[in-house]
Amino acid sequence: MEPLRHQTVTRYVTPLREGGSLPAVAEADDGFSYVLKFRGAGHGPKALVAELIGGEVARALGFRVPELVLLDVGEEFGRTEPDEEIQDLLKASRGLNLGMHFLSGAFTADPYVNGIDATVASRIVWLDAFLTNVDRTALNTNMLMWNRELWLIDHGASLYFHHSWRNVEEAALTPFPFIRDHALLPKASGIAEADRWMRQHITPRTLEKIIDLVPEDWLDYGMEGITAADVRQQYKRFLTERLKHSSNFVNEAIDARRRLI
Numbered sequence: 001m002e003p004l005r006h007q008t009v010t011r012y013v014t015p016l017r018e019g020g021s022l023p024a025v026a027e028a029d030d031g032f033s034y035v036l037k038f039r040g041a042g043h044g045p046k047a048l049v050a051e052l053i054g055g056e057v058a059r060a061l062g063f064r065v066p067e068l069v070l071l072d073v074g075e076e077f078g079r080t081e082p083d084e085e086i087q088d089l090l091k092a093s094r095g096l097n098l099g100m101h102f103l104s105g106a107f108t109a110d111p112y113v114n115g116i117d118a119t120v121a122s123r124i125v126w127l128d129a130f131l132t133n134v135d136r137t138a139l140n141t142n143m144l145m146w147n148r149e150l151w152l153i154d155h156g157a158s159l160y161f162h163h164s165w166r167n168v169e170e171a172a173l174t175p176f177p178f179i180r181d182h183a184l185l186p187k188a189s190g191i192a193e194a195d196r197w198m199r200q201h202i203t204p205r206t207l208e209k210i211i212d213l214v215p216e217d218w219l220d221y222g223m224e225g226i227t228a229a230d231v232r233q234q235y236k237r238f239l240t241e242r243l244k245h246s247s248n249f250v251n252e253a254i255d256a257r258r259r260l261i
Contacts, residue, residue: 001209004052007099008072009036015086022089025102028071034099036071037156040092045218046163047156048098053235054131054155055100056210060202061127064151066101070215073097096215100153109143109150111184116150121187122194124152129176129249130198130242131158141183161238165223168234172241175252185257195250204240211235 007028016023016035026036039045052068059065073093111121124143128136135157136142142154161171179185188194211232219228242249 001056001206001213004068004070004213005030006070006072008074009097009099012086012090015083022086024086026071026099028069028099033102033104034069034071035066035102035153036073037098037100038073038089038093039095039097039218040089043156043163046221049162049214049218049235050131050158050160051098051100051154051156052214053210053239054133054158055152056213057131057202057207057239058127058152058155060206060210061123061198062201063124063127064149066103066151066153069099069101071097071099096217103144103146103151106144106146106151109141109145111141111143111187114145114150116184116187118187118189119194120150121184122190123198124184125179125182125188125191125253126194126198126246126250127152128158128182129179129253130239130246131155132160132174132176132178133158134160134178134181136183137181138183143183159235159238162235165221165234168238169241172238173245173248176249177252177256179249179253180256180260182253185253185260188253188257191250191253191257195246199243199246202243204236204243207239207243208236211239 007030009026010029011027013025022041024036025033027033037048037051039048055065055068075094133155144151144153216228219231
């Protein structure tokens with residue numbers, strides 16, 4: 001598992017006023033543009049952790065995901081920004097943030113217009129149930145079409161167990177009832193087959209390597225007596241247990257689809 005590239009933000013281009021976290025398009029010192037996700041926004045570094053883990057798990061399973069890059073925001077960055085809300089966000093986000101390669105000209109994928117077949121739909125439903133991703137609904141599919149190909153974006157709402165840290169082992173076994181709202185559930189007629197395929201293509205070792213990509217300073221959640229190493233181990237335990245017991249969320253997704261159609 002290759003480490004993420006590490007670049008420095010050189011120019012704030014424009015905010016993307018979607019949702020409450022105010023991501024932005026920014027340029028970095030490698031000459032590329034990125035959708036910059038800020039550690040000082042919303043749920044803080046936990047959203048970046050979920051974005052990194054979710055995106056790299058999707059990539060490991062063969063989905064197209066824009067390259068994720070670690071982006072440094074310097075102290076001087078954004079001082080000329082006239083919007084006070086954005087200026088405060090930039091100040092709170094100094095240091096290491098996360099960027100997603102900007103897919104210029106991409107547009108939102110429509111499951112019914114863009115021809116997403118049952119196999120792909122079933123595998124995406126499996127992925128989001130595995131990651132406990134609550135944010136791929138009909139209102140916001142977080143899927144793009146770019147160069148006539150389907151790309152998955154925005155996994156920051158995954159792994160929502162980490163907002164409480166209570167009973168991680170129990171959380172890993174949850175069936176994820178929110179799958180009923182998934183944008184692709186009506187098309188996902190092969191969820192059981194997707195489960196067999198996915199478990200053949202990802203291993204606990206792969207999950208551990210992905211979680212090891214998370215920067216240590218993102219894992220300081222201010223919990224007394226719990227170190228960043230402890231937090232990292234909890235993520236590994238959550239996902240490896242969830243993979244081992246995938247039938248819990250697979251059966252829930254199959255039942256939810258049966259009720260839907």
